[in-house]
Amino acid sequence: MSPRRIGQHISSRTRGGFQPRAIIALALVWVLLWDRISLGNAINGLIIGAVITQIFPLPSIQYFGRIHPWRLLVLTARFFVDLVSAAIEVSIATVDHRPPRGGSIVEVHLRVRNELYMTIISALVSLVPGSIVVEARRTANVLYVHGFHVTTPEGLEELRQDVLDVETRVVRALGSAEELEAVMGTSRKESA
Incomplete structure (x- = not known):
């Protein structure tokens, strides 16, 4: 792998990549904004969530603890x-x-x-x-x-x-x- 590709790979990994929890959270917000639970709203919310997380990726948060x-x-x-x-x-x-x-x-x-x-x-x-x-x-x-x-x-x-x-x-x-x-x-x- 060339250095440029390695740098791009690291950059995309540290900036978020595929973020299923964020996509689901955004889809939930989308459904709540429409104030109507339907299959179409849920699918549209998932699509919008996937697009938003690709355009504006969130950095991953490091958590090594344990819930007590x-x-x-x-x-x-x-x-x-x-x-x-x-x-x-x-x-x-x-x-x-x-x-x-x-x-x-x-x-x-x-x-x-x-x-x-x-x-x-x-x-x-x-x-x-x-x-x-x-x-x-x-x-x-x-x-x-x-x-x-x-x-x-x-x-x-x-x-x-x-x-x-x-x-x-x-x-x-x-x-x-x-x-x-x-x-x-x-x-x-x-x-x-």
């Missing part, structure tokens, strides 16, 4: 607790007569370098009212998080620790032994 059902349940339960408590806090702040105090942005260096985890952590943090990820730098493995009513250095550190706690729960639920050791080893060093 109990820890996944803990992650989900804790997310719902955070969701409800933050929603109550934001609701109280909106009806308060005092003017809003503003907020701050904190830089959080994640301990495990994994795009999938970064995406999940960003989603979990942003879905909780009062916090939102305003920027994610994949190459630096950093999230920039805006916290509602965070105005003190202690509040910034608390927000940073909350994001790192989410990372710990995500890695405990989905990570490999090496990733878990990286997170748990780092948190032990920080507490010492």
Whole structure:
């Protein structure tokens, strides 16, 4: 095989290639957009999904972890607790007569370098009212998080620790032994 063909082969492989899960997901979105389940809509969705994934291929995400059902349940339960408590806090702040105090942005260096985890952590943090990820730098493995009513250095550190706690729960639920050791080893060093 010539060097040019090898480079093309590697390029197409790393950029996605045939992506059956993405095609099925796009077909499902297509059927939902039409609001009618029919064989024609499903076939058209599969065709459109195949065309879209060939024109705009998604890079493959590396995942070497393992799903831990109990820890996944803990992650989900804790997310719902955070969701409800933050929603109550934001609701109280909106009806308060005092003017809003503003907020701050904190830089959080994640301990495990994994795009999938970064995406999940960003989603979990942003879905909780009062916090939102305003920027994610994949190459630096950093999230920039805006916290509602965070105005003190202690509040910034608390927000940073909350994001790192989410990372710990995500890695405990989905990570490999090496990733878990990286997170748990780092948190032990920080507490010492």
